[in-house]
Amino acid sequence: MADRSLESEQSWKALDGEQMSALLRGSLNDYGAPPAASAEASERFRLQLEQSDQDPMDAFVEAVAGLTDAVERLAEIAAKDPLAAAASIDPSAADYAEIESLPKPIRMTVRTWLGRLLVRSRLYDEALPVIAEVDATESIDPASSLFYRGACYHALLMKQEALTDLRTLLENEDDCPIRFSRLAKLMVADIKPLKEDSLDEISRLMTDVTRRLDLGRSDEKVEGQEQKIIDKLTKLIDKLEEQQQQQQQQQQGGGSSGGDPKNGQESPMQDSQIAGGSGDGNVKKKNLGDDDGWGNLPPAERKEALQKISRDLPTHYRDAIEAYFRKRATDG
Known part of the structure; x- marks a missing residue:
């Protein structure tokens, strides 16, 4: 039944x-x-x-x-x-x-x-x-x-x-x-798995623009879609750069935290416990300088980071990022 x-x-x-x-x-x-x-x-x-x-x-x-x-x-x-x-x-x-x-x-x-x-x-x-x-x-x-x-x-x-x-x-x-x-x-x-501002969404938007152009459309709607792609790529790349920068900072910080006592540095503790110490707890302020853009990655490191990020992506994602930078260079 x-x-x-x-x-x-x-x-x-x-x-x-x-x-x-x-x-x-x-x-x-x-x-x-x-x-x-x-x-x-x-x-x-x-x-x-x-x-x-x-x-x-x-x-x-x-x-x-x-x-x-x-x-x-x-x-x-x-x-x-x-x-x-x-x-x-x-x-x-x-x-x-x-x-x-x-x-x-x-x-x-x-x-x-x-x-x-x-x-x-x-x-x-x-x-x-x-x-x-x-x-x-x-x-x-x-x-x-x-x-x-x-x-x-x-x-x-x-x-x-x-x-x-x-x-x-x-x-x-x-x-x-x-x-x-x-x-x-x-x-x-x-x-169902589509997420806003993801490479997947950007790729689909590009496909949609291609469809519109195939139909002979070049109106404000198409221009709006193209600008949306650029904006989303900008947001995504800025996020990836920030993550890369944070990883570098963590690696640099981790490299100076331990060491060999023979070289004047203490070894890390073997067990979790409350550490002793004779310091007064004051931290010497680091002078970062007055130059603008101190937190941005240098061009060479930026290029290397993006290559690592996009290395395993499908071809159309890599093409999208490359097209984005070509447009940035042209607009610049």
Whole structure:
């Protein structure tokens, strides 16, 4: 007997063809389509799912477009230019109010359908406003709503949002397409250990900038991402230099603490105990000089430290650091 306790934890469930068809018919009736037309559209939709391999969301949008002008226009625009389609349902666009007035199942499914198209084209920035507010439980394909939005969040390094959607998707893995569940697990494992200001994050930001440039983007968003990379590299390298300096200071301090009594230095104690001594406890103040930057590593030591730090890193991390210093030299 199946464990019913797990079913109560599932926040979504997949619909079969009959349920999708009924949802389509009810939504068209709520929209105000003639009952006969709604019945005909839903039956045609059901037969398409049974007799062909047509994607349910494609068939759903096609059926709705035949009876709603707003979805018909959106589908026509999306076929030519997905970016223009995304812009057409922006709150400032003329068609926004008409799309938002559609029954919720239609609205959630149409947004998921368009969001999927944008994500498949790597247009994550444009996909997010389209799909961000989708209620997956109101879509005819909840798995697609969760998967493509999770993939969008993952690509944009929105860690918590990605984990939320992908884990929700995996709550009902039995009803989830295998390709979705496998990729969702990989994405969860990939983004879960991501830490802010790490080399991993910097590398991903660089990949994101490359994607944007591949798409022909060179706007303020790209410049902002590039500056973020430089800032994070600066912060990381400063931290690594500080750690290297502290290690050197500890080594120098440790080298002068013990010694050979024959050379006028005392040996370290063999056992832990309260040490004796005849000193008065006063420490002679060391004159560090008045030169600025006394705490910075000399150029030769700085170069050596960075070589040691990056020696075992993957190639793309070393390239990132080298690119950073080339930019610093150019800016300087």
